[in-house]
Amino acid sequence: xxxxxxDELRSAGIPASIKEHLVLLEALERDVIARRPEExxxxxxxxxxxxxxxLDRFDQVFAKVFKGIEGGYGTAEADLPxxxxxKVAELYLTPEQMEEIKSLGSWEEIMETLKKxxxxxxxxxQGGSKWIGTGGTSPYGNSGYNPEGVRIGGxxxxxxxxxxxxxxxxxxxxxxxxxxxxxxxVALRRLRRFAREGAADxxxxxxxxxxxxxKGWLDVQMRPERHNAVKLLLFLDVGGSMxxxxxxxxxxxxxxxxxxxxxxxxxxxxxxYEGVWKDNRRRFAERIPTWDILHKYGHDYKLVFxxxxxxxxxxxxxxxxxxxxxxxxxxxxxMHRITNTYPAAAWLNPTPEEHWGYSxxxxxxxxxxxxxxxPLTLEGLDDAMRALSRKx
Numbered sequence: 001x002x003x004x005x006x007d008e009l010r011s012a013g014i015p016a017s018i019k020e021h022l023v024l025l026e027a028l029e030r031d032v033i034a035r036r037p038e039e040x041x042x043x044x045x046x047x048x049x050x051x052x053x054x055l056d057r058f059d060q061v062f063a064k065v066f067k068g069i070e071g072g073y074g075t076a077e078a079d080l081p082x083x084x085x086x087k088v089a090e091l092y093l094t095p096e097q098m099e100e101i102k103s104l105g106s107w108e109e110i111m112e113t114l115k116k117x118x119x120x121x122x123x124x125x126q127g128g129s130k131w132i133g134t135g136g137t138s139p140y141g142n143s144g145y146n147p148e149g150v151r152i153g154g155x156x157x158x159x160x161x162x163x164x165x166x167x168x169x170x171x172x173x174x175x176x177x178x179x180x181x182x183x184x185x186v187a188l189r190r191l192r193r194f195a196r197e198g199a200a201d202x203x204x205x206x207x208x209x210x211x212x213x214x215k216g217w218l219d220v221q222m223r224p225e226r227h228n229a230v231k232l233l234l235f236l237d238v239g240g241s242m243x244x245x246x247x248x249x250x251x252x253x254x255x256x257x258x259x260x261x262x263x264x265x266x267x268x269x270x271x272x273y274e275g276v277w278k279d280n281r282r283r284f285a286e287r288i289p290t291w292d293i294l295h296k297y298g299h300d301y302k303l304v305f306x307x308x309x310x311x312x313x314x315x316x317x318x319x320x321x322x323x324x325x326x327x328x329x330x331x332x333x334x335m336h337r338i339t340n341t342y343p344a345a346a347w348l349n350p351t352p353e354e355h356w357g358y359s360x361x362x363x364x365x366x367x368x369x370x371x372x373x374x375p376l377t378l379e380g381l382d383d384a385m386r387a388l389s390r391k392x
Contacts (some may be wrong), residue, residue, distance in 0.1 A: 003021075004065060005044075005061070005062075005065045005066075006018075006021050008061045008064060009048055009058070009061055012057045012058075012060065012061050013054070013057060014048060014049065014054050014057055014061070016048050020047050020048050023047050024043065024044060024047045024048075027043055027047070028040075028043075037066065044058075045058055045062075184252060184255045184378065184381060188255055188256060188259045188260075188381070188385060189259060202222060202223050203220070203222060203223075204221040204222060204223040207221035207223070208220050208221045229261075229262070230260060230262065231260075231262040231263075231297070231300060231301045231302065232260045232262065232263045232264070232301065232302050232304065233264050233265075233266075233293070233297060233301045233302065233303045233304070233342065234253075234256055234263060234264070234265040234304050234306070235265075235266050235267075235268055235272065235276065235303075235304070235305045235306065236249060236253065236265060236266070236267050236268070236306050237269060237270065237306060237308065238267050238268075238269060238280060239269050239280075240269065240270070240323075241308055241310045241311075242307065242350075245350040245376075248350055248376060249306060249350070252306065252348070252376070252381075253265070264297065264301075265278070266278060266288065266293070267280055267283065268307075269323065269324065270307070270310075270311040270322075270323060270331075271311060271316050271322070271331035271334075271335070271365075272290065272305075272331060272335055272338060273290070273322055273325075273327045273329070273331060273334055274290050274291070274327065274328070274329065274334065275287035275288060275289055275290060276288050276290060276293070290334060290337075290338070293338075294337065294338065294341050299341060299342060301344075302342070302344045302345075302388050303338065303339070303342035303344065303345035303346070304345070304346055304347075304348060304384070305345075305347040305348065305369075306347075306348045306350075306376070307347070307348075307349065308349055308351045308362075309347070309349055309351075309356075309359065309362040309365045309366070310351065310359055310361060310362065311323075311361045312361065313360045313361050315331055315361070316330065316331040316332050316364050316368075317330055317332060317364070318330055332364070335365070335369075336368065339368070339369065339370070344388050345369065345370075345372060345388075346369070346372045346373075346374060346384040346387060347365065347366070347369045347372060347373040347374070348373075348375075348376045348380065348384060349374070349375055349376060349380075350375075351375075352375065353375040353380075356373075372384075372387060374387075
């Protein structure tokens with residue numbers, strides 16, 4: 001049986017050698033596991049699978065050999081998860097059919113109509129063109145299509161919603177993550193201005209040699225540690241369309257915390273509003289008013305936003321446009337306030353620069369930043385640091 005298991009693993013493309021086979025037999029001989037099928041499964045998986053991408057193939061082989069279930073390693077029929085079956089009900093339209101579906105109009109018209117639908121609707125709807133539901137052409141709901149509507153729950157498919165109502169779960173960035181390359185740190189160092197402050201806890205070798213030579217005995221001289229005196233406010237966009245850029249943002253965050261002693265960071269989502277937060281797990285319970293930041297940190301701080309600027313334009317231009325709460329003042333109001341308070345400001349965008357022109361929200365934010373938006377590449381980061389160094 002074990003030799004057939006080995007042959008099946010190899011047939012499925014899992015590199016299984018005699019060495020692994022002998023390790024498995026030795027583990028069984030020494031009773032490292034209880035003699036139960038489940039524990040044998042985990043032992044065999046630990047021995048043979050060195051790449052997590054092969055876990056599914058291993059499961060199919062194990063089922064075939066030890067449970068008598070035939071498997072085609074990706075070609076055989078299998079039970080589809082319920083979520084996959086639900087997707088079958090989603091509406092897929094041709095480009096011509098999409099063109100025939102008309103938008104309701106302005107932001108005010110869309111939100112007013114939604115209010116009426118909420119008052120009138122009594123049940124769940126699927127595949128319709130009017131009510132709040134799924135898989136249709138209604139401007140309200142999810143998993144369907146409308147050129148301009150409100151997505152309520154679900155996942156984004158066409159990225160055309162003017163507003164999203166959904167609870168998001170965000171993750172804190174890891175400041176201990178080491179960079180794959182030190183080039184980002186080198187680029188950030190263009191913003192350094194060194195100063196010596198604090199206790200004298202570092203040996204001043206030149207002063208020690210000079211004092212010893214003049215006095216005739218060992219004259220040890222100490223000095224405060226030299227550190228970067230630049231003060232930085234870092235605002236990080238998290239969640240939603242920023243999820244694919246987590247690794248890059250973690251590398252930037254790690255480099256920034258290593259390079260700047262006077263660094264304050266805050267999280268926001270899509271656009272700056274009246275509140276930000278330090279911990280994504282408690283972003284609703286422990287919000288920091290943006291006014292407090294403007295009053296607490298001086299004008300000499302450098303300001304850096306990190307985000308893809310991808311959102312509904314109404315999130316910037318209209319009160320109530322925010323994804324998760326009702327913002328009494330539009331996002332552009334807060335952007336004006338913070339850039340006026342901190343004239344040395346830049347926006348780092350992880351989306352390739354050639355795609356910015358296709359996003360209306362990106363164009364708006366770029367204008368609000370005074371055209372100080374830079375791609376989150378080494379060249380763009382270098383340009384941003386040069387610009388911040390020139391601006392006082």
